[in-house]
Amino acid sequence: MNITEILFWFLSALALTGALMMVTGKNPVYSVLWLIVVFFAISGHYILLNAQFLAIVNLIVYAGAIMVLFLFVIMLMNLNADNEPQKNKWLKFAGLIAGGSLLLILVGALRQSDALRTQALQTGGEIGLIHHLGKVLFTDYVLPFELTSILFLSAIVGAVVIGKKGD
Amino acid sequence: MQLTNRAKSVDRRPLSLMEKIYLPAIFKGMGITFSHIFKKKVTINYPEETRPFSPVFRGLHILNRDEEGRENCTACGLCAVACPAEAITMDAAERLPGEEHLYREEKYAAKYEINMLRCIFCGLCEEACPKDAIYLTETFAPANYSRKSFIYGKDNLVIPHPKENSDAFQKAKGLIDERKEKAKQEKTA
Amino acid sequence: MNSILLSVDWALVLEKTLFIAFIISISLVIAMYTTYGERKIAAWIQDRHGPNRAGPFGLLQPLADGLKLFFKEEIIPNSSNKFLFILGPSLAMITAMLTGAVIPWGDKIEIFGRSISLQIADVNIGILYVFGVVSLGVYGIMIGAWASNNKFSLMGGLRAASQIISYELAMGIALIALLMTSGTLSLGEMVRQQQTGGWNFFIQPLGFLIFLICAFAECNRTPFDLAEAENELIGGYHAEYSSMKLGFYLFAEYINMFISSAVMASLYFGGYDIIPFYDESAWGLSVNTMAVLGALALFVKILLLIFVFMWVRWTIPRFRYDQLMNLGWKGLIPLALFNMLITAAFILFLRK
Incomplete structure (x- = not known):
């Protein structure tokens, strides 16, 4: 046990607790806040892997921007536990089965893969630093990178179209 | 029809590019505020x-x-009658033998109260007084927590004694004399 | 367990802890006296004296204000969400303090043969860290606004949050131009680059202007203080707050102002560099003297920038909300993009 490992276990526990609290929470605002905790824990994991850029971008984009929009929507809709529509019992059952199957597949896939046998804990690796990341993105992964940007562009155009409809 | 020559027509032309940037105007404003320091x-x-x-x-x-x-x-009681706010009340009493050094005439005010919350400081009491007895000074009522404390009795109103407390008397007297002087000037003018 | 404790460099931990405590107390004191400075400057600009009763020249006024806030009645509304109601101002305060970690407050100093860097953490993504913390600052406001369970608070919180998010974009794009010229994300490295040459301000004047305007908006300062708008919109997100919790919100604003001035001084005005276009190492002074002089230079720059913040506040009236959004989205973002393109073109042209 060194400090990195202690941090790893702590962050993992934090992420799992946060995720569980988010799913089980009655109050949607609390759920969003727990989700932010999860993002923090994941950013912590990135830092442990020496991927500082990813860690901070994860915080800026997800915790800083997207979750704020989520909070906006939830606060404005005034979702309370009382006036939440009662869901169908069968719907719950179907959801349970679907979720359980997904979990089963995930567990099965993870058991099969080599990911568990390789060392995930890297300290001092340079791969996550911004210089390497930029180089890799613009050489090996140029096509996916540009495709993603086109996807974003189309999303922006779509948002503008929806926004203009009212006029 | 033109009543005065002070009218100014409003300039409704669209803003020029320099004006649209706003920055020159902002810097000018900042110059003005800086000079005020x-x-x-x-x-x-x-x-x-x-x-x-x-x-x-x-x-x-x-x-x-x-x-x-x-x-x-x-x-x-002329002041009380003149008072439009009905802020003045008084009780009269007869001067007893041996009190000549306290009161100038045979009758005096045993109680004299002005409610400073009702008073509108119009000065009509001063105008009405035939005996040169009541004047308005240049001090104003201090703040206080209770309504009662704004009812001023004789202990608050009577001028300090000219012999026992001559300094304070002179100070208060100065105010009165000044007012008399001003009133005289106004009448002659 | 022993091996863990031994593997830690305790001297480093001690050094950093002391330095962090020092920086936090400095920010608090400066924020405190910024309130005093603000009142004084407001008064001077309006031909008044300002606070001059508490202590000589009114210097004890911030203490009196703090005491007043501490002694006021602490009200937590009945229908509010208690935990979040307290979390809100604490988050605002914490995020305001966090940014100070990556700012290089000075060059190295040498004590007891140890070379101590006057920067809490020289992470190689320093400026992104600043952005991350700033974007988290929204939560303090939003959580506080929502937990008050008051629709006017909530609307104030929404105003503040959408303003901060909108202006963060233009700020980021203005900064990209600067990052292209300096080629690094580390604040310490950026300042070191400006030590011998000119300051970034001379390369990126337009970028600085955009950054400054966005900094006003991020700190909720006039002309962008619609989040509070204390004289027409009942106070915004902190309408339900009283006592020291309100104090925390107001205090966080002043700390933000101090920190953003520090960031701007480091990014555009050479940080602890004393004279632009001049290599101060030619003076041949000792390391410690240079560090102290540099830190002083940085604080002079910070105070001047804070003065600009106040000067603008007492000059320009508040924007309307649609004007604010127009300026942010239709004015500053295209301008910042233009600035970025021009910079990129210049870099391509000059380096060929």
Whole structure:
């Protein structure tokens, strides 16, 4: 046990607790806040892997921007536990089965893969630093990178179209 | 029809590019505010300095005494009648033998109260007084927590004794004399 | 367990802890006296004296204000969400303090043969860290606004949050131009680059202007203080707050102002560099003297920038909300993009 490992276990526990609290929470605002905790824990994991850029971008984009929009929507809709529509019992059952199957597949896939046998804990690796990341993105992964940007562009155009409809 | 030549027509032309950038106007404004930092301050540091009052200022009342320290007021009630706010009440009493050094005439005010919350400081009591007894000074009522404390009795109103407390008397008297002087000037003017 | 404790460099931990405590107390004191400075400057600009009763020249006024806030009645509304109601101002305060970690407050100093860097953490993504923390600052406001369970608070919180998010974009794009010229994300490295040459301000004047305007908006300062708008919109997100919790919100604003001035001084005005276009090492002074002089230079720059913040506040009236959004989205973002393109073109042209 060194400090990195202690941090790893702590962050993992934090992420799992946060995720569980988010799913089980009655109050949607609390759920969003727990989700932010999860993002923090994941950013912590990135830092442990020496991927500082990813860690901070994860915080800026997800915790800083997207979750704020989520909070906006939830606060404005005034979702309370009382006036939440009662869901169908069968719907719950179907959801349970679907979720359980997904979990089963995930567990099965993870058991099969080599990911568990390789060392995930890297300290001092340079791969996550911004210089390497930029180089890799613009050489090996140029096509996916540009495709993603086109996807974003189309999303922006779509948002503008929806926004203009009212006029 | 033109009534005055002060009318200004509003410029409704669209803004030019320089005006649209706003920055020149903002910098000009900032120049103006910066120059104000070095201007003379207009503040009067109140308790240490006071603003000079206008000659017709009307503040708290004072009940006058003559040179020997006898009260002028005879409780005739003209001030109470003149008062539009009905702020003045008084009880008259007869002067007993041996009290000649206290009251100038045979009748005096045993109780004389002005409710400073009702008073509108119009100065009509001063105008109505035939005995030179009530004057408005240049002090004003201090703040207080209770309504009762704004009902001023004789202990608050009567001018200090000219012999026992001559300094304070001279100070208060000065105010009265000044007012008399001003009133005289106004009448002649 | 022993091996863990031994593997830690305790001297480093001690050094950093002391330095962090020092920086936090400095920010608190400066924020405190910024409130005093603000009142004084407001007064001077309006031909008044400002606070001059508490202590000589009113210097004890911030203490009196703090005491007043501490002694006021602490009200937690009945229908509010208690935990979040307290979390809101604490988050605002914490995020305001966090940014100070990556700012290089000075060069190295040498004590007891140890070379101590006057920067809490020289992470190689320093400026992104600043952005991350700033974007988290929204939560303090939003959580506080929502937990008050008051629709006017909530609307104030929404105003503040959408303003901060909108202006963060233009700020980021303005910064990209600067990052292209300096080629690094580390604040310490950026300042070191400006030590011998000119300051970034001379390369990126337009970028600085955009950054400054966005900094006003991020700190909720006039002309962008619609989040509070204390004289027409009942106070915004902190309408339900009283006592020291309100104090925390107001205090966080002043700390933000101090920190953003520090960031701007480091990014555009050479940080602890004393004279632009001049290599101060030619003076041949000792390391410690240079560090102290540099830190002083940085603080002079910070104070001047804070003065600009206040000067603008007492000059320009508040924007309307649609004007604010127009300026942010239709004015500053295209301008910042233009600035970025021009910079990129210049870099391509000059380096060929």
